[in-house]
Amino acid sequence: MKLLHTADWQIGRVYSQFDSGDGAQLSAARVDAVARIAELAVRHEVDAVVVAGDVFDSQAPREKAVVRLFEAMRGFAGPWVLLPGNHDAALAESVWTLARRLNAVPANVHLGLTPETLHVAGAAGAKIAVLPAPLTQRHTHLDLTAWFDDAQTDADAFRIGVAHGSVEGWLPEAADAQNPIAADRAQRARLDYLALGDWHGKLQVNERTWYSGTPEPERFRANDPGFALLVEIASPGATPNVTPVSVGRYRWVTLSLDVGDARDAQRAVDALAGVDSSTVAEVHLTGSCDLAWQERLQSALAAAENKAAALAVRVNDLRLAPTEADLRSLQADGFLGEVLDTLKVQLASTGDEAETARDALLHLARIQRELGAVPSETAP
Structure with a gap:
């Protein structure tokens, strides 16, 4: 199985610290990065693209931004899995309900809005069981990935966890206070891979657990942003081979x-x-x-x-x-x-x-x- 792991697209982000014209250009670059991810998915013949939270920067983007995002994703006809993060949590009324109201979500896009297994047929034929840990509020002090441990999936399915938060003991203290994730969750839940978002830089936690970082840099922090991760797993239970692929323009x-x-x-x-x-x-x-x-x-x-x-x-x-x-x-x-x-x-x-x-x-x-x-x- 091959998948692209990405996160923290922050679509609709406003760059008020710069000239308005420059800020608009930087906002548009975030949608352009999604189009490049779709191109990479086709080029590498992946089974799916997994987006580990903060697809949107807020719950109230412009409707045009929502529509343009899903249009940018059409370059890859295989399955996409989108997880709500802290910026776009799955509230009763959220950006996700707006997207559905606009009929903007294509049939090949799976929304992980509830903690239930998503059964995904990979574009290249792989059988994938995606375990999402969606945020239903901006912050929580509970580990929303705990349910992964007891989730039942078929033995021949690749078992992929998707979460958005802070792996305990791995991030700077200021970033480690909310939305905790156990550092050994992949091992405890028998995951083939755990795709993480929230930390905007590329970071390996262990051989099965990675932060992809944001695909388009958006702040002055040297934490290795600007990538998507190409994840290749030979068979269920095998160790993943993870390759960073450059995406960022700026x-x-x-x-x-x-x-x-x-x-x-x-x-x-x-x-x-x-x-x-x-x-x-x-x-x-x-x-x-x-x-x-x-x-x-x-x-x-x-x-x-x-x-x-x-x-x-x-x-x-x-x-x-x-x-x-x-x-x-x-x-x-x-x-x-x-x-x-x-x-x-x-x-x-x-x-x-x-x-x-x-x-x-x-x-x-x-x-x-x-x-x-x-x-x-x-x-x-």
Whole structure:
């Protein structure tokens, strides 16, 4: 038997931390990832695709998002098994009842909304008994996989558990408090494989228990997202062979750029130049530099923002530390001269006042250079 294990699609996720256009593009990428999973299922001739929870990001996505999701799944005509997670729990009125009301769920999609065995005929002929552990509320302190131990299935069927939660003792403490799953559940319940969701990175718990992670990265965390897992089992009881398959389109990176001298500043410019259309970046700028490097860094930052899929400056503590030559180059008389003197004083302060002074001085330097008032040799 071969199956694709995936989870945490989070369809309908909103990326409010970015520009609205960039956020919409990232949301659409999640549906695109599902279409790529369907293509992988066909290419690898799998028996089924198992989705271990959080198919949707909330209980109230746009109806269009629900319909588009199931349309993206049509690329694989074999069986899909979808499990409710904590974001899309199987409530009395939920996103799942909405999907059915819209007649959006195809006949080849099995919804694991209750803790009952799903008998699935694999696309390549395998006989599969899927044991789902759906969340019927967002959080629980009970192990919903406990019923797997006593579930009766045919001896010639592959026995596959699907759950969404935290394997006890395996995840960071903050992520290990709710929706617990026993670490030895696969062994105790005689499972051929236990497909897990909730942890958004790829993670092996034991030879029969894996988190697939989210197929499309969606946060700045180095926990190995962006995969689906190809699971191959020779016969019931055999040890699974699990192969991660890359799915994600975007890479999420944090650029921590600390500037202390010209060499640091050049490294920061080079790092920003490495941003491309596949990059979602958050930028932390710290340190200090002179007027010429400030201008170069601001230009590099603007160029990176235009090239990136999405970019946000999370920290901007880069202080302008003009040299005497910088200050002499900024010549002004009358009222503008008084403003310039005030900005030089404010530059030595902290907080918003210093940032405003820095930006104003940069604008002034740029204007004077364009007008030819600043000697060309001071330009970088």
